[in-house]
Amino acid sequence: MSSKEWPLHGGQAAPLLARFGLADDTPVLDASANLNPLGPPAWLPDWVSARLQGEGEALARYPDPDYREARESIAVHDRVAPEQILLTNGGAEAVFLAVALHAREFPGTPVAIVEPTFAEYARACAAHGLPVTRLTLEPPDFRLDPEAVVAALGEARLLFLCRPNNPTGTLVPRAWMQRLLELTAERGCRVVVDEAFIDFVGNAEGRSTGEEALTPLLTRFEHLILLRSLTKHFTLPGLRLGYLLADRETVRLAAGCQPAWSVNGLAAALVAPLLADRDFAGRTEAWLATERPRLQAGLAALGLEVIPSRANFFLVRHPGGREATRQLLPALLRRGVLVRHTESFPGLDGGWLRLALGDATANQRLLAALAEVLREAEEGAP
Ligand SMILES: Cc1ncc(COP(=O)(O)O)c(C=O)c1O
Known part of the structure; x- marks a missing residue:
């Protein structure tokens, strides 16, 4: 087959x-x-219909192109500055924007992808004419050795990995990620970590404290980009919501690759109430x-x-x-x-x-x- x-x-x-x-x-x-x-969430249908009634404002008006309100609530939730956030039309758009930004800076250079993983990373690279080097981890533990990954990077200036990974469910330990980020910083290789499933990780007691997220490392590593999806955790694949986190300059450059109003107004207005739903x-x-x-x-x-x-x-x-x-x-x-x-x-x-x-x-x-x-x-x- x-x-x-x-x-x-x-x-x-x-x-x-x-x-x-x-x-x-x-x-x-x-x-x-x-x-x-x-x-x-159970309140969502009423929330949407209230917005569709009213004066139809949610549909008949352009959304704020900077999505200030949504970014403010993500900033509080993730403890980053609003300027470090780019709201996207699902995590999938964030993948394409990370690649688009890179393709502009380093056209035609190879991108390394830690496999087996989500297919959109390779699709985004193909769309931007970037060849892919696949670094394939082996079952049954799919263990990632930071030194071995860096040794296999070759000419790649961008590395993609997913944490926890789709489809293995494995999570590269934070200390190893730190090591990988130190090594890639020395090599001038940007690292994109897709955290689409990070809200499902939980700590040893199963509590979702967010402590496994790499957000605190953003201040230390300017070459780190994190990708998030709200569509998995809140079950909104038809509505679509995601975001990209990085240092301010990277976010500014990625925003330059995004069509205006890419996230619809209803989805953008939903961010604050979703994140507030304890x-x-x-x-x-x-x-x-x-x-x-x-x-x-x-x-x-x-x-x-x-x-x-x-x-x-x-x-x-x-x-x-x-x-x-x-x-x-x-x-x-x-x-x-x-x-x-x-x-x-x-x-x-x-x-x-x-x-x-x-x-x-x-x-x-x-x-x-x-x-x-x-x-x-x-x-x-x-
Ligand atoms: C690892 C990973 N990242 C991103 C996405 C895309 O998420 P979204 O539906 O928010 O675009 C998916 C969807 O399956 C995924 O598995």
């Missing part, structure tokens, strides 16, 4: 149903997109503390190899190897459960599956479907 035929992102039931000859209206439990099952944050924390270890244990009890995750998804494989793992996806889909293939991730090549952490009911259903599929595979085995 060519990776070209597979959808590049989760949450795309239609092409996979078609691929396996299933009706396109088959209802599926979507465990392929990594979204908070508690969201969007109740939603608390419930998300409680869900993670209960469901993440429970799903991990459930998957392991089924005999699957599970990579311990600091994010809201798990990378798993069948002990029988690549083909046995590959067969799980259509078998689950026939039972109405959609999981994420890994055909398009360099280094994984279809030999793993990524499973999103859902609410208690969804996780039970996922485990039950997996148990059935595994039992059938065993019975059918010669």
